[in-house]
Amino acid sequence: MxxxxxxxxxxxxxxxxxxxxxxxxxxxxxxxxxxxxxxxxxxxxxxxxxxxxxxxxxxxxxxxxxxxxxxxxxxxxxxxxxxxxxxxxxxxxxxxxxxxxxxxxxxxxxxxxxxxxxxxxxxVTVVPPGALRPAGGDHYRVFTPYWRAWTRIGHRPVLPAPDAIRLPPEAEPGELPAPPRPPHGSLRGGETAARWRLEHWLALGLAGYAAGHDDLAGQKTSMLSPYLRFGCVSPSEVAARSLGRCGGEEFVRQLCWRDFYYQVALAFPDLPRRDYRERKVDWNGDGDAAQAWREGMTGVPVVDAGMRQLAAEGWMHNRARMITASYLTRRLRVHWRIGGEHFADLLLDADIPDNWGNWQWVAGTGNDTRPNRVLNPVRQAKRFDPEGEYVRRYVPELAGLPAASVHEPWKLPGRVPGYAAPLVALDNV
The missing domain is CATH 3.40.50.620 (HUPs)
Incomplete structure (x- = not known):
């Protein structure tokens, strides 16, 4: 050619x-x-x-x-x-x-x-989305059997960069838009930054992933997701270089989750628009509640911390994503599409399969085998932010509160000037 x-x-x-x-x-x-x-x-x-x-x-x-x-x-x-x-x-x-x-x-x-x-x-994925099919079906609806099949199939070899590229003289390169200054958050775009982060993660972070990935304040995740979303780093290379190392299997399982949602989206292209599994919910049309959630002013500290991290950094810890999404859909009963659109607007790593697959999972309309699962934000906060460091980092109104009370929303009104009252009471859960 x-x-x-x-x-x-x-x-x-x-x-x-x-x-x-x-x-x-x-x-x-x-x-x-x-x-x-x-x-x-x-x-x-x-x-x-x-x-x-x-x-x-x-x-x-x-x-x-x-x-x-x-x-x-x-x-x-x-x-x-x-x-x-x-x-x-x-x-x-x-x-x-x-x-x-x-x-x-x-x-x-x-x-x-x-x-x-x-x-x-x-x-775009480790395993092509249509490569794995269950007997009698076009795609896997449950993650665990998909994971078993995913681990058994051979992955393609990782390819080196080309030695050289010759551009024909007729191809005028054209102008690129100027990047904004300063950049949004702390993550810089591009393959150079992605490869540095991958090397740093493999050397210093991967071994502690299984024990520390749910630590809200600890920053013990790879933060490779924006680079995977734009293909600045290959998911196949990340998987190949992680497997066989301490912490590698648990980390690579998350790449398999990503592939899982891609094969769901391939089979169900309406994933961002309608319920994957129909669930009768009396959704609340209260726009004020949704806006308080977006602004990080619900009065539930860990929820507000997550939403403010999203606004400030274009990224949010995965545990915080689950907590904030559960609060919106399960407590406030605001439709998952409203939350998913907000995440799609602000997250650097938002892509269609992951973003909408996860929102439907939390809302009980997606691939969760326990569709009635509800995350109690106070219990989640006490377990994954026991010293309140994550909350105080993003909700400065609470900086002076001790760990014993920083996660308790019903104790805050009247004691913390300028902070919101809780939108729903949580002390009976």
Missing amino acids: DTVIVLLTRDLRVNDHPALAEACALARSVVPLFVLDPGIRARGRQGFLHEALHDLRSSLRRLGGDLVVRSGDPVEETIRLAALVRADGVFTSADVSAYARRRERRLAEACAARRLLLRLFPG
């Missing part, structure tokens, strides 16, 4: 990139293309995305190539560029959201009409 376009979507890296590696192996010239798609709301992730694109351009230039950037409809821009550089084919990574699959169908039709070869590659 003479020229191949590699359409990049959520795979912003050069290491372990199957579509890019295959293009470089088969074609004389390769055009890495990213299209700034106005049909996708970047929400709070725009700055992280722009940093990742700048970093990817630098990596590609070191290999002799470049990142070609266009703005508009990704299918139209890809076909327009293919005509300009006289491409023989288009390679891209397969994805599972309804929007991504429509894009793939449109791209297939456009390539077929112009006699361009289109190839879809793995790379």
Whole structure:
């Protein structure tokens, strides 16, 4: 082949990139293309995305190539560029959201009409979403049997970065949007930052993951999720390098959860919009309650700490995500779609399968085998933030309270000026 376009979507890296590696192996010239798609709301992730694109351009230039950037409809821009550089084919990574699959169908039709070869590659997950199917079903509905099947199937080998990339002279790279300054939160976008974080995690964090990952204040998780969401690091590489190490199996189990929700989303593309498992709930339409939750002013300290961490950092500890989501859906009875949209707006790592799969799991409409599960936020806080450090870090109104009372919402009104009264009483649970 003479020229191949590699359409990049959520795979912003050069290491372990199957579509890019295959293009470089088969074609004389390769055009890495990213299209700034106005049909996708970047929400709070725009700055992280722009940093990742700048970093990817630098990596590609070191290999002799470049990142070609266009703005508009990704299918139209890809076909327009293919005509300009006289491409023989288009390679891209397969994805599972309804929007991504429509894009793939449109791209297939456009390539077929112009006699361009289109190839879809793995790379967004460890195990391709459609690779595992239970007997008599199209996807796994329960995690544990999926985990057993996932651990038995062979994973593809991790690929090195290409040795070199040759860009055809007709491919004008185009301008990248400037990253914002200062960046949102403490996480910088891009493969360089992702690989540094992975190395640091494997050396210093992984061994303590099983014992410490639920410690709200301890910062004992990898924080690789935003980099996995944008493909700045390969989930296959993370899994391969973690397995066999102390703490590796428990950590890799979380990557399997991610794959699990991808295969759910592939089979049920309406995951962000309607109940996966119908559950009759008298949802509360109280907009004031939902707004108090968004602002971290519910009067329940651990809930408010989590929501304020989200607003400040674009990230939230996973245990806090479960607590805040359970409080919204189970205590306030606000629909899971309202909470999921807020998380989708602010989380750097929010993607469709994980975000909506987890929200439905907590709300009892998803893949939880115990759909009536309710998390008591006070008990959760006392167990996973016993000294109150996490709460005091994000709710400064409570900084002076001792650990014995910092998690008790019904003791706070009248004692803490400026802090909210609890929206619901929790002392009877």
